[in-house]
Structure formats: structure tokens, C-alpha cells
Amino acid sequence: MSEKGKLSKFWITELTRPAFEDWLEHEEHPVVVIGIGSIEQHGPHLPLGMDSMAVKRYIHEVAKRSNSVAVHPCWPGFSPHHLGFKGTVTFSWDTLMGVLMDTIGSLAYHGVKRFVIMNGHGGNRNIMNLVVQLAKREYGVMVAAPSGPDSTELAKVFADRQKRLWDVHSGINETGTALYMFPELVELDRVPEDWTPSLDVDPKLRAFLDPDRGDYEVVSQVRAACSQPDTDDFSTDGIYGLGSPHDADPEEYAKRFEKRVEFVVELIREWKKIPTPPAFQG
Ligand SMILES: [Zn+2]
Numbered sequence: 001m002s003e004k005g006k007l008s009k010f011w012i013t014e015l016t017r018p019a020f021e022d023w024l025e026h027e028e029h030p031v032v033v034i035g036i037g038s039i040e041q042h043g044p045h046l047p048l049g050m051d052s053m054a055v056k057r058y059i060h061e062v063a064k065r066s067n068s069v070a071v072h073p074c075w076p077g078f079s080p081h082h083l084g085f086k087g088t089v090t091f092s093w094d095t096l097m098g099v100l101m102d103t104i105g106s107l108a109y110h111g112v113k114r115f116v117i118m119n120g121h122g123g124n125r126n127i128m129n130l131v132v133q134l135a136k137r138e139y140g141v142m143v144a145a146p147s148g149p150d151s152t153e154l155a156k157v158f159a160d161r162q163k164r165l166w167d168v169h170s171g172i173n174e175t176g177t178a179l180y181m182f183p184e185l186v187e188l189d190r191v192p193e194d195w196t197p198s199l200d201v202d203p204k205l206r207a208f209l210d211p212d213r214g215d216y217e218v219v220s221q222v223r224a225a226c227s228q229p230d231t232d233d234f235s236t237d238g239i240y241g242l243g244s245p246h247d248a249d250p251e252e253y254a255k256r257f258e259k260r261v262e263f264v265v266e267l268i269r270e271w272k273k274i275p276t277p278p279a280f281q282g
Pocket of ligand 1: 051
């Protein structure tokens with residue numbers, strides 16, 4: 001499972017202790033890739049574990065291509081905004097933070113100095129970013145939470161769709177991910193062919209979803225300020241967005257997956273060329 005530091009299994013849960021030790025000893029700059037997601041409602045057609053299952057695919061692939069160890073420490077994330085729909089399991093913010101800090105702290109104790117956190121659920125983002133800051137200070141380790149790539153043509157298509165159609169949750173983008181990664185778990189026939197958005201928001205705010213407006217930078221932030229905290233405040237079917245899940249394209253997502261994995265692998269490759277800065281030694 002690890003031969004002179006070269007892993008043949010990448011989940012921490014599948015490695016023996018000697019295999020983990022061999023990797024730690026021979027890999028010059030061992031990197032642990034941590035993935036967090038959620039268990040939450042994903043409209044009528046996507047599985048509750050969508051975000052965690054997707055992030056598992058990412059971290060395993062990144063670990064495989066970078067000789068890293070993948071850790072998926074928990075299934076739930078921070079999803080109180082979805083509790084209005086059945087099936088959602090949320091941690092409180094401090095539980096998720098504790099899970100992340102304890103995971104990093106344990107592995108830091110064994111000498112791991114470099115961590116990558118990949119996140120599959122928007123609700124976790126602020127907690128993750130705080131952990132990046134606190135773990136550096138508390139455990140003397142480096143932590144990256146890579147975003148991107150944002151500059152590819154495909155990334156621009158996704159970003160534009162998010163702005164224009166507010167395609168954030170269980171819409172075109174996410175349905176494409178699920179159809180690519182685990183089509184057997186998607187029940188697209190639960191979304192009517194002639195689906196129309198259940199979104200109940202003030203038409204004035206809806207008009208702000210137009211990135212071509214000259215004042216978009218301002219009005220998009222007004223819209224964000226007005227966004228109501230819980231999904232069931234503004235959606236009856238749990239899908240945010242104006243685009244129909246039936247328009248999802250798994251092929252498009254396959255390309256996006258590949259680009260993001262390669263991006264993070266390249267980040268790790270470049271990172272390993274940099275010696276450990278003094279504050280993180282010892
Ligand atoms: Zn999701």
C-alpha cells in the first residue's frame with residue numbers, strides 16, 4: 001500500500017499503520033487532502049449526500065495523482081438553511097470547525113505539515129476559511145483551500161450561469177455533476193419536463209440577476225444582503241435557480257471535474273518545490 005513512500009491506496013481508512021508510516025517517512029513533503037461536503041436536501045431529484053459524495057470523488061482523484069492521502073472526516077456539513085426540508089442533517093458551525101481542527105491537529109501531531117481542504121458545499125466556506133487561519137496558528141501547519149480554476153472558458157460558462165440564472169443549488173450545474181458522477185442516484189423524472197422555478201423573490205431583486213447591467217457590482221450585493229436565510233423562505237421544491245435541471249449536461253461536467261482536479265494537483269506539485277517556511281518547522 002506504500003512502497004518507499006509511493007502509495008497504491010489513497011484513503012487514510014484503507015492504509016495500514018506501517019503503510020502510512022512508510023509514506024510519511026519517504027514522501028519528502030507529505031500532503032493530506034481533506035474533503036468536506038454535506039447531507040442536505042438537493043431538490044426532488046438529487047441524493048441527500050450529493051456534496052459529500054462529489055467531494056470524495058475529487059479528493060480521491062487528487063490524492064491519486066499527487067501521491068497524497070485522502071481524508072473524508074465527516075458526511076454532514078453546515079446546512080441549517082436546508083433544515084426546512086426533510087432529510088437534511090446539519091452540524092452546528094462549531095462542530096464542523098471542531099471536526100476540521102481535530103482532523104488537522106491529529107495529523108499535524110504525526111508530522112504532516114501540508115493540508116489541502118476541498119469543499120463541496122457553499123455553506124461550509126466561511127468555516128473552512130477560518131480553519132485555514134486558525135490551524136496555521138494553532139498547529140504550525142500550512143493549509144490550502146484552493147478555489148478555481150476560474151479563468152478557463154468553461155469556468156466562465158459556469159460563473160455566468162450562476163450569475164444570470166442564480167444556478168446555485170440543485171440546478172443545471174449540480175445536476176450535471178450528479179449525472180456525471182452517480183447517474184444511478186439521480187431521479188430526474190421527479191422534476192416535471194415543463195418545470196418552472198419555484199423561486200419566490202421580489203421581482204426587483206430578480207432583475208438584479210443580470211451581469212450585463214452597468215450597476216451589477218452594486219445591485220448583486222444588494223441582492224445578497226436581501227437573500228433570506230432559509231431555502232424554504234423562497235423555494236418550495238428546494239431548487240435555487242432559474243434554469244431547469246433537465247438542461248444539465250454531464251459531459252460538460254466531466255471536463256470541469258478534470259480541470260479542477262488538474263488545477264489542485266498542479267498546486268500541490270508547485271507547493272512541494274517550496275521548502276517549509278520557518279514558522280512551520282519543528
Ligand atoms: Zn450541493
